[in-house]
Every structure is written in C-alpha cells, then in structure tokens.
Amino acid sequence: METVRPDKQTPIPSPEQEAHTVPAPASPWKEAFRQLRRNKLAVVGMFIISFFILIAVFAPLLTPHQVSTMNAADRLQGPSADYWFGTDDLGRDIFTRIVYGARISLMVGFFAVTGALIFGSMLGILAGYFGRWVDMLISRVFDIMLAFPSILLAIAIVAILGPSLQNALIAIAIINIPIFGRLVRSKVISIREEEYIMAAKAQGMKSGRILVHHVLPNSMAPIIVQATLGFGTAILEAAALGFLGLGAQPPTPEWGRMLSDARQYITSAPWTVLFPGLSIMLVVLGFNMIGDGLRDALDPKMKH
Amino acid sequence: MTDQPLLKVTNLKKYFPIKGGILGRPVGEVKAVDDVSFDVFEGEVLGIVGESGCGKSTTGKALLRLIEPTAGGVHFQGKDITTLGTDEMRKVRRDMQIIFQDPYASLNPRHNIGKILSEPLLVHGLAEKKERTEKVHEILRIVGLPPEAADRYPHQFSGGQRQRIGIARALIVRPKLIICDEPVSALDVSIQSQILNLMEDLQEEFGLTYVFIAHDLSVVKHISDRIAVMYLGKIVELADRDDLYDRPLHPYTESLMSAVPEPDPDVKKERIVLEGDVPSPSDPPPGCPFHNRCPYVMDVCREKVPALEAVHVNHYAACHLHTEEGGDADASINHLKGEKA
Known part of the structure; x- marks a missing residue:
C-alpha cells in the first residue's frame, strides 16, 4: 500500500509561489468597472446616457430649426420629414427643443447632484466623525427635512426664492442633501470602527490623513451609487417643478x-407630450440602470 | 540589557460604561481590564493568555492607547505615555507597534501593499519617495514575500500572506516593542507555525520585544519567555514559562493547563473541568473573581480580593491559597487533592 506523504507530494507552497499564481494586479476600482461592463443592463444604461450627453453637446449641429422660433403656419403639425417629432402649439420644432432640453436636464442633474453631494458629504462626515452633539444636531435637521415629501419641500423653497430654473436647481440640491448626508454619516460611522482605521492610528497617522486616505475612499462606493441614482431623481424633480410652472420659464425648452x-x-396632438415624456423616461431609466449596475459592481460581498 | 523595564504597566484599568434608558445615562461599567500591572523587559516575549473576554486584547490596545485607558500608567522607556499629547503620542507610536488578529480586517482593501507599507514611513518622515520603495521591497523580502507583492491588493493574498504584510507594516518603522494581538489565531494550523517561526526569527534579528496575546496555550508556550494569565480583567498569575507550566500556582492556571490536549494517548491525566461560566465583567463577584468556580474556595476568597504577590522568585500569583490569609494553604490543597483522587 502506498503511504501518503503529504510533505513530499503536496509541498506547502512558499509565499513566492503562491503570489505568482495570483492574477495580474488590479485596483478595486478597475475591477469594479470590469464588473460593470459585464452587466448588460448597466451597459444599456451607459449607452442611453452617452447618447443624451452627445446630443446635448452637439445640439447646434443636430438640429434643423431654431429652438424658440415660432412658426404660426406650422403649429401642431404631426411628425414629418421636416419636423421629425412634429411641432407644438406655437409652431416650434419639438425635436430641436428636445435636443436642447437634454442640455438643461443633464445640467440640472449634474449641478443638483454635485451640490447635494458636496454639502451632504461634508455634513455627513462631520456628524459621523465627531459624533455626540454635532451628530445629534445635523441628524435631527436631516430628519426634519426628510419628514416632508421631497417635492413639497422643493415647491416651498422655490416659492420662497421665486420660480426659475436656477432656483429649482437649488431647491433640488437642498432636498437631496439629507439623502447624501445620512448615507455618508452611516458609512463613516461604520468605517471608523474598522480595524484598518485602528491600524492607521497605531501607525501614528493624524486624523485628517486617516479621514481623507482611509475613511473617505472606503465610503465612496454607496455614494457613487446614490449619486448616479440621484441624477435620475433630480432630473425627474426638475421636470416636475417645470411642469408645475416653478422651474424653467418659457421659452426655455425644459x-x-x-x-x-x-x-x-x-x-389632438399626442406627439407634443409623447416625446418630452419619453425623453424624461429614457434619461431617468438610463441613470437607474447604471446605478443598479454600479451597486452590484461595487458591492464588496459580490467579490470572489 | 538593563534592569529598567522597557514597558512598565501600573494599575491599568479600562472600564466601558454601559448606557441605558432613553437618556443614555451610564448605568454600570464593564471592567474589561481591572487593575493590571506588569513589566516587560527589553528583548523578552511576554505572553498574555486567557479565555475570550478576559480583557487581554483590551489590555494590548490600551497599552498603545488605541483604547484610551480609564486609569493607570503605561511607562514606555521610562516615560508615562498615558499623559502625552496627540503629537507626542504620534512620535512614540513609531517605537511601539501592533500586529492585529484579523489579517483580513486590518489591511485597507483600497490600498495596494506598497502604499500600506510605505505609509508608516511617510507619516514619520523616515524616507524619501525612492528610498521608501526600496525599504518596502526590503521589508517584503524579510517577511518572505516577493517584491511584486507591492503592486497587489490585500484581497489577492491568502490569510498567511496578509499576516506577513501586517507584520511587515509593524516592522518597517523598526519599532522596539510590538504588541501581537492574537496574530496567529485567525490562521490555519499549518500557517500558524510558519508565522510563529517568522516572528521568532524577526525578534532575534531586530532585537524586538513582544507582548504576545493569545488564547492558545501551546502557541504561547512556544514563543514566550514569561507568561501572564488573565481572568476577568485581572492578572491571576505571572511567571517564567517553564515555571508556570511545571507548577502552576493559581487554580485557574491549573485548570487551563489541564485543558491542553495530550498528544500521547497512553498518558492519563487528570482533567480539571471548571463548573459554571465566567461571571459578567459588569458584575464581578466580590472577593476573588474566581471564587465561584474555584475547587479550593475558602471563606476569605469570597470577601477579599487577593493581590498579585510573589510566591517564589519571579513567580507571582493572586490567590489566597498562597497568602497568609489562606492559612495553611499547601496543606489544604493537598487535602482537597487527596479527596478528589
């Protein structure tokens, strides 16, 4: 009978050998992106958003008509070779207005999310890192803001500031602050207790460095996801405010x-509502698909 | 080297408040570390053993002020570090490092190994950029990892390799003292011995001093020069390794020793099985913390807390059996042992 001698047959791999079997180095961010590209829905979402970004950037080259030029003779025309998406009640080309509208919607989404992200993160970090009464104060303010239906709060803010696209943007940023703030706070609180933070402290690192180099990068994943999803909501909220007459004022093609x-x-002329509605839906859908994909790609539990 | 201990711990205490009620007022305390004193001499390995929850890890972290001690002194190289300001403390940290138990949690998953290892050099301003890379490669070689490891991320390594990285991180600033907080208990048995051997080699090579915290008696026996046994936040016995294993004085140590598995099946040994559970550290029993489980309990044990006193040379125990209050202690032990046998 053959005796099994594990020491001879399966030598314990030396650290060197083990390390060589490991695949090529990849940073966690690169790996997340690779995961994202494997997600079909996220790729579709990225196509949709890239498409809207492209038409927003090259709007003047793509549009056959002027944005606000009225043509009384051609009012409420159906889609045709001349007016691809038809015309509205003032005889303006809907396709042109949709293309220029992409600029406004993406801009609203970008600035509202960025603003909410910056202020929300700052407040969230303060609350999470310092705790005690700072946390108490900031968290209660967030709670109060979240107690209102967000669109109602936005309407109230715009009512105070006066209706305009800029004020709508500010209102949307404000109502999104507690969403980001709470997320960052909870993330900072959980990361703060991680052993590698204690390790960093044991190295003799200052708290500022720990916060910037260790706490923040590890809190990024859910923030990125929320920011992407927030893009969609912000665009929807801007459209809602616009619909209520509290956002962009005529003749802005919002x-x-x-x-x-x-x-x-x-x-009588369904194309007048069909195309703007479809555009809103597509952009929001696109951002949500990317957001969902990112959530999966950045989830550490999905790592193998 | 000298008689002056490298680390002198005096009456160290860490009480965690228990908050209750809607107002979050403190309603009690968990005495995780309760009046612990010991010395660590340069070049030695002091093992701290005890079961889960006895406060050994808290002690280790309190020594480095990673958990702020409630009271007591930690004198490192003759200086009480518990009173140092933030900046002074950061400088001292260069000389006293820690290796953590869980090699998965203690490495930042978003940093590659090169960054993890060069950061201590950076924060202490020990080397320029180019020199840092060299030092990282050097330390990787010392702990037995290839230089390419510097470009990889923690999740690409096995547990044993990660612990090597944890050791490298502690070692790269060339500290004098390393607190090893159960450095091998999260690893496979086959890897444990590799890491232990590495740590022994490093201790010799760099003249390190270890405070080695573990719950595994054979691991502690293997690496330590002296061993402290903790129970419910207190040191109950402190002695040279062989002395402790050959003639344990405290009944708790005795029962711990009897729990070590015997590899030889023919050797019959008496297993002392303790009854009951460890009392809650938030409500420790009066007198000796061990009295409700002790097979040799006497009346004095229920009333008076025994102090850690020298019974033999360099052999300390906190037990009334070995103090004057215990009266004719040796006789009573023999009597009880005779009864049991």
Whole structure:
C-alpha cells in the first residue's frame, strides 16, 4: 500500500509561489468597472446616457430649426420629414427643443447632484466623525427635512426664492442633501470602527490623513451609487417643478415645462407630450440602470 | 540589557460604561481590564493568555492607547505615555507597534501593499519617495514575500500572506516593542507555525520585544519567555514559562493547563473541568473573581480580593491559597487533592 506523504507530494507552497499564481494586479476600482461592463443592463444604461450627453453637446449641429422660433403656419403639425417629432402649439420644432432640453436636464442633474453631494458629504462626515452633539444636531435637521415629501419641500423653497430654473436647481440640491448626508454619516460611522482605521492610528497617522486616505475612499462606493441614482431623481424633480410652472420659464425648452404646456393637446396632438415624456423616461431609466449596475459592481460581498 | 523595564504597566484599568434608558445615562461599567500591572523587559516575549473576554486584547490596545485607558500608567522607556499629547503620542507610536488578529480586517482593501507599507514611513518622515520603495521591497523580502507583492491588493493574498504584510507594516518603522494581538489565531494550523517561526526569527534579528496575546496555550508556550494569565480583567498569575507550566500556582492556571490536549494517548491525566461560566465583567463577584468556580474556595476568597504577590522568585500569583490569609494553604490543597483522587 502506498503511504501518503503529504510533505513530499503536496509541498506547502512558499509565499513566492503562491503570489505568482495570483492574477495580474488590479485596483478595486478597475475591477469594479470590469464588473460593470459585464452587466448588460448597466451597459444599456451607459449607452442611453452617452447618447443624451452627445446630443446635448452637439445640439447646434443636430438640429434643423431654431429652438424658440415660432412658426404660426406650422403649429401642431404631426411628425414629418421636416419636423421629425412634429411641432407644438406655437409652431416650434419639438425635436430641436428636445435636443436642447437634454442640455438643461443633464445640467440640472449634474449641478443638483454635485451640490447635494458636496454639502451632504461634508455634513455627513462631520456628524459621523465627531459624533455626540454635532451628530445629534445635523441628524435631527436631516430628519426634519426628510419628514416632508421631497417635492413639497422643493415647491416651498422655490416659492420662497421665486420660480426659475436656477432656483429649482437649488431647491433640488437642498432636498437631496439629507439623502447624501445620512448615507455618508452611516458609512463613516461604520468605517471608523474598522480595524484598518485602528491600524492607521497605531501607525501614528493624524486624523485628517486617516479621514481623507482611509475613511473617505472606503465610503465612496454607496455614494457613487446614490449619486448616479440621484441624477435620475433630480432630473425627474426638475421636470416636475417645470411642469408645475416653478422651474424653467418659457421659452426655455425644459422637458417638464414642455409637457405642461402641451397637456391640453394630449388628445389632438399626442406627439407634443409623447416625446418630452419619453425623453424624461429614457434619461431617468438610463441613470437607474447604471446605478443598479454600479451597486452590484461595487458591492464588496459580490467579490470572489 | 538593563534592569529598567522597557514597558512598565501600573494599575491599568479600562472600564466601558454601559448606557441605558432613553437618556443614555451610564448605568454600570464593564471592567474589561481591572487593575493590571506588569513589566516587560527589553528583548523578552511576554505572553498574555486567557479565555475570550478576559480583557487581554483590551489590555494590548490600551497599552498603545488605541483604547484610551480609564486609569493607570503605561511607562514606555521610562516615560508615562498615558499623559502625552496627540503629537507626542504620534512620535512614540513609531517605537511601539501592533500586529492585529484579523489579517483580513486590518489591511485597507483600497490600498495596494506598497502604499500600506510605505505609509508608516511617510507619516514619520523616515524616507524619501525612492528610498521608501526600496525599504518596502526590503521589508517584503524579510517577511518572505516577493517584491511584486507591492503592486497587489490585500484581497489577492491568502490569510498567511496578509499576516506577513501586517507584520511587515509593524516592522518597517523598526519599532522596539510590538504588541501581537492574537496574530496567529485567525490562521490555519499549518500557517500558524510558519508565522510563529517568522516572528521568532524577526525578534532575534531586530532585537524586538513582544507582548504576545493569545488564547492558545501551546502557541504561547512556544514563543514566550514569561507568561501572564488573565481572568476577568485581572492578572491571576505571572511567571517564567517553564515555571508556570511545571507548577502552576493559581487554580485557574491549573485548570487551563489541564485543558491542553495530550498528544500521547497512553498518558492519563487528570482533567480539571471548571463548573459554571465566567461571571459578567459588569458584575464581578466580590472577593476573588474566581471564587465561584474555584475547587479550593475558602471563606476569605469570597470577601477579599487577593493581590498579585510573589510566591517564589519571579513567580507571582493572586490567590489566597498562597497568602497568609489562606492559612495553611499547601496543606489544604493537598487535602482537597487527596479527596478528589
């Protein structure tokens, strides 16, 4: 009978040998991106958003008509070779307005999310890192803000500031602050207790460095996901404010405003509401698909 | 080297408040570390053993002020570090490092090994950029990892390799003292011995002093020069390794020793099985913390806390059996032992 001698047959791999079998180095971010590309829905989402970004950037080259030029003779025309998406009640080309509207919606989404992200993160870090009464104060303010339906709060803010696209943007940023703030706070609190933070402290690192180099990068994943999803919500909220007449003012080609202006022609000229509605839906869907994909890609539990 | 201990711990205490009620007022305390004193001499390995929850890890972290001690002194190289300001403390940290128990949790998953290892050099301003890379490669070689490891991330390594990285991180600033907080208990038995051997080699090579915390008696026996046994936040016995294993004085140590598995099946040994559970550290029993489980309990044990006193040369025990209050202690032990046999 053959005796099994594990020491001879399966030598314990030396650290060198083990390390060589490990695949090529990849930073966790690169790996997350690779995961994201494998997710079909996220890729579709990225295509949709890239498409809207492209048409927003090259709007003047793509549009056959002027944004606000009225043509009384051609009002409420159906889609045709001349007017691809038809015309509205003032005879303006809907395709042109949709293309320029992409600029506004993406801009609103970007600035509202960035603003909410910056202020929300700062407040969240303060609350999470310092705790005690700072946390108490900031968290209660967040709670109060979250107690209102967000759109109601936005309407209240715009009512104070006066209706305009800029004020709508500010209102949307404000109502999103507690969402980011709470997320960052909870993340900072949990990361603060991690052993590698204690290790960093044991190295003799200053708390500022620990916060910037260790706490923040490890809190990024859910923030990125929330920011992507927040893009979609912000665009939707801007459209809602526009629809209510509290956002962009005429003749700005804002999608929500276009919906509201065209709603009385919904039966006689459905294209006037169909295309702005479809655009809002597509952009929001695109961001949500990317956000969902990112959530999966950045989830450490999905790591193998 | 000298009679002056490298680390002198006096009456160290760490009480965690228990908050209760809607107002979060403290309603009690968990005495995780309760009046612990010991010395660590340069070049030695002091083992601290005890079961889960006895406060050994808390002691280790309190020595480095990673957990702020409630009271007591920690004198490192003759200086009480518990009173140092933040900046002074950061400088001292260069000389006293720690190796953590869990090699998965103690490495930042978003940093590659090169960054993890060069950061201590950076924060203490010990080397320029180019020199840092060299030092990282050097330390990787010392702990038995290839230089390419510097470009990789923690999740690409096995547990044993990660612990090597944890050791490298502690070692790269060339500290005098390393607190080893159960450095091998998260590893496979086959890897444990590799890491232990590495730590022994490093101790010899760099003249390190270890405070080695573990719950595994054979691991502690292997590496330590002196051993402290902790029970419920207190040191109950402190002695040279062989002395402690050959003639344990405290009944708790005795029962711990009897729990070590015997590899030879023919050797019959008496297993002392303790009854009951460890009391809650938030409500320790009066008198000796061990009295409700002790097979030799006497009346004095229920009333008076025994002090850690020298019974033999360099052999300390906190037990009334070995003090005057215990009266004719040796006789009573023999009597009890005779009864049991």
